[in-house]
Amino acid sequence: MFSKILIANRGEIACRVAATCRALGVRTVAVYSDADAEAAHVAACDEAVSIGPAAAAHSYLDGARILQAARESGAQAVHPGYGFLSENAAFAQACADAGVAFIGPPASAIHAMGLKAESKRLMQAAGVPLVPGYHGAAQDDALLEREAARIGYPVLIKASAGGGGKGMREVHRAADFGAALVSCRREAAAAFGNDAVLIEKLVANPRHIEIQVFADTQGNTVALFERDCSLQRRHQKVVEEAPAPGLSAAQRAELAQAAVAAARAVGYVGAGTVEFIAEGDGQGGIRAFYFMEMNTRLQVEHPVTEMITGLDLVEWQLRVAAGERLPAAPPAPHGHAVEVRLYAESPAAGFLPSTGRLARFALPLHVAFTHGTDAAGRPAALRVDSGVREGDAITPHYDPMIAKLIAWGETRDQALARMTQALETLRIAGPETNASFLHRLVQSPAFVAGRMDTGLIAREQATLLESDLSAEQAGLAAICALIEAERTQQTRDPWSQADAWSNGVLPPRRLRWTQDRHAPASAWLARAAGGGWLLGFGEDEPHALHWHAAPSGVAELSLSIRWGAQTLRCHVVQTGPAPSRLHVFAHGAHAALAWADAAAHAAKGHGGPARLTAPMPGRIAAVLVQAGQTVEAGQALVVLEAMKMEHTLQAADEGVVGAVLVRVGEQIQEGALLLRMQEAAELSESSDALNAA
Template sequence: MFSKILIANRGEIACRVAATCRRLGIRTVAVYSDADAQAAHVAACDEAVCIGPAEAAQSYLRGERILQAARDTGAQAIHPGYGFLSENAGFARQCAEAGVVFIGPPPEAMQAMGLKAESKRLMQTASVPLVPGYHGAEQDAALLKAEAVRIGFPVLIKASAGGGGKGMREVQRVEDFDAALASCRREAQSSFGNDAVLIERLVRNPRHIEIQIFADQHDHVLWLFERDCSMQRRHQKVIEEAPAPGLPDALRREMGEAAVAAARAVGYVGAGTVEFIVECSEAGAPQRFYFMEMNTRLQVEHPVTELITGLDLVEWQLRVAAGEPLPITQAEVRCSGHAIEARLCAEHPEAGFLPSTGQLRRLALPPHVAFGAVGAEGIRVDSGVFEGDTITPFYDPMIAKLIAWGETREQARRRLRQALAATRIAGLQTNAQFLHRLLGVAAFAGGVLDTGLIAREQEALLAPPSIPQPLACAAAIGAMLEDERAQQSADPWSAWSPWSICDGFTNGVLPPRVFRFDSPWGVLACTLLTATGQPLRIHTPGSPQPQPFACSAQSTRVNDVTTEFALVLTLGDERAQMSVVRLGETSFQVFSGGEQVTLQALGADLGSSDGGSAGGRLTAPMPGRIIALHVQAGDTVQTGAPLLVLEAMKMEHTLSAPSAGQVSEVLYAVGDQVSEGVELLRIEALKTEDLQA
């Protein structure tokens, strides 16, 4: 076994690998960029080496710098995690030439499976079922379009070197093919340095089910059950679970055997995942499966497999890379209970899942034990960030993975919903509410899954917060009152001065206090009524008359600008437990039962808000790089027309016209890097005579 390894990654996977190494007594070396100098994975390792600037292309993707760090620190092996260089055959060869063990499959296996078209030709030889399509090397646009017509629409264009949902486009009509192909190629080139694509028939009622395989250097190959990854948006996984609900045992064994055959066909060694698309009946019953691709690395969702099998897959990776045989046989592989994982990300679901950047002013995750372990409530949390860290546009926006285990699927589902309800993150947008709602959708709860479920349930999943407006306002006001009481307690003058008491009392006059909040429902106004010797009353939106109001609170000072309040509110006949995170003087994030809403306190002059795009202005919703412009100055556009494409966090985001009009000025060019909130272009409203013409 190795005595020291280098972890060529960052975030939660680097922390995850370090945790197993610590348990096994293996010393670890972290590598980090300038942006990650204080990151959690640096603190988790025994040594750390800076390898370059924040941009991944100048740091985590620089194989020569990582190898130099391994040589300088005496690391015997490199664990690549996932992403970055984990599936780079060239880097694996460089490791071998340098005498450093690459903890992963042989370069030849990575190369064979790294290109989707080539891997599908190999799978055809190995008698693994394939989706009808075009997997050829010829990449002429006219030929690809002709092949799509031959296959029949709808089709799926996929980057040959792709993964993670990048470089993938659904095309419903032949008229949309050219634009989709261009966009797919652009994203594929940016993400993988290769713009080759393949075309496949779009499978109806599909489920995404993958098989975890493991192979050693002694010709032993096992499959460790399956994971259902059908809960996706924009072809990216959101929730994963193991085992797959409703999968017949016969089909499960057939898929497992096909995965083993796929691994043997390329001489595979180490951890890998063979991904299948499963076609289902209209009623949702799995019927047949097709090979999609093989991921030649550890997967993001590997924890659910660990929880149902009781195995540490990272330990297996280390032992196999050191030349040890697999410790068990196929007959000894066991499945116990059910596990579900949710990817908690910094993103804004209501704004098209745009990534969100900023500081984690508050990061309160559900109770859990040591990294990678499961607590008494069946919850495991894998995270690579600390409270106070900043989510930047340079890397993946994942904050944490919340994983729940239960004796049954229903128990695991309920535990995960409770864990998400206990999660409080402030300072940026997250998908926590979205995930909590998705776990509560009837189809998901019943195990009736397919990759289109999120799109069908989108209206409910993205609806405004269900926290009642009166309670949300009362919670923010309760937090403000508690803050005032805390300030009084901290002021020695208040111990005897009646003038410092903030209870609304004045000599002979008891004026009401008016609070105004900007909210997802618009501007809300509330009036707090006080009278000496009488309980507080509050007049909230939607209430015909003031209601009795009482609030008890416990506050936690997080930092100089952030305070969290645990509140017990009584509003009329309703009693509720809620949490509020106050950021600065005016921002209140209210949490209750998995729902959350942000209120901004306003002064007497409400001012106006244009949402960033009114008045004919288009602003950048996040930092990124402009990679395509669809308009120029002088063009006339309609509301919703595509204007430009912004690349951020490895994904393309098309920005549309906020209103109809004429483009008067384009302020940036293709290739320009832009900051969040900057004005990108201006649109002037058309004159009446122009509209009539």
């Protein structure tokens, strides 16, 4: 076994690898960019080396600098984690040439599987079933369009060197092929430095099923069962589980055999994942499966396999890289595990990434990075893998994943119930997150019944984006928190008492707030006879308001509220100067509220013309309109590249573009003005000028 390794990654996976090394007595070396000097993964390791500026291209993707850090620190091996250099054949070869062990497959296997077209040719030769498509080297646009027509629409254009949902476009009509190809090539070139693509038939009712494989240097290869990763948004996984529901024993065996054949075909060593696209039958089963790709690294979703096997896959990686032999037979799986990925993103805004400081990051009770079992032989009921802490910032430089929650149960129903409970106790305030979305998703009837495919989220998005917390409930909690905040500011001075005493009759307090993207809401609050409070919303009859409050953290209250026939138990977190910004968490839902400034609200609608601003920092990848052009609501205006993905910004309403204020390649900040639309007065002047001419 190695005595010291360097972890060539950051965030959650770097913390994950460090935890296993600590358990094995292996010293670790972290690398960090300027943006990560105080990051959790730096604190998790024994040593740390600075490798450059925030941009990944000049730090975490700088293989020469990382290898230099390994040599200077005396590390015997490099663990690449996932992403960054984990599937870079040149880096793996450079490590081998420098006498530093690469904890992963040989460079030849990475190269063979790294190019999707090449890997599919190898799989065809190995007898692994493939999706009908075009995997050729010729990349002429006209040829690709002809191949798409031959295959038959709908088709999927995929970056040949891609992964993680990047450089992938569905095309349902021939008329859309050209624009989709341009966009796919552009994103592929930016993400992988290679704009080559392949084209495949879009499989009906597709399920994404993968097999965890492991191979040692003695020629032994094993399959560690399957995972289902069908719940996706923007072609990226959101929920994973093991075992995959709805498969027969024969289908599981066939998938495992095909995965082992795929790994052996390229002389694989270490941990890898063979991914299949399966044609679902619409009832939770599958009719057929096809090889999709092989990820030559550890997967983000590896914890679900660890939870059902009791294995530590990172430990297996280290032992195999050190030349040890795999066990003769893997343990039989036990129970069911589900993982959800918590992202800093806005589901309501098309899952656009969000940035900001984690003002509150309260996780459910858990055991982090636990792979073993308890005295009764059961895995931990809940595990949380995270690379951030409360107070850390989610920046635009890297992937916006905050944490992974993994729940285990004797049955799938029990695992889902535990996951639901975990999401209900989670509280994250700062950047927007997908926590409430995940809470609804794991309870959606189709998913609970096992009838899912990769299109489930898109089909049910309207329902999944609904909130279980009404504006009235959120306001109710915020008002109680407001009164509690006023009480804490009381002194012995009777004039500071928040008891509504007056030598006359005080009018009710009128409160107004905005919630997330909803219209402003309002209520009135008055002191009742006997010292209680009365609360009313709009024209409704007022109700007596009663609550019990207890502090549950810094600037956080736990509230139990009774109002009329309602009972609400919730947490309220304050993240701005009192009482400007409040976050309400109740039964898995989250609402962000701000007390409205009446003067500021009155001024709305009298500002400048309609504008398009950047929802996050990034690089302008494409400008699709020009000044004077008439656009329709929903029309694509600008393509912004941020957080390793392309985001198409659309027109909110129909109108005429007044001015384009950015150019392709320009780096912009969040809130930057990208273009503005002409106002009615401008349009009238333009029309008058034309008439005069």
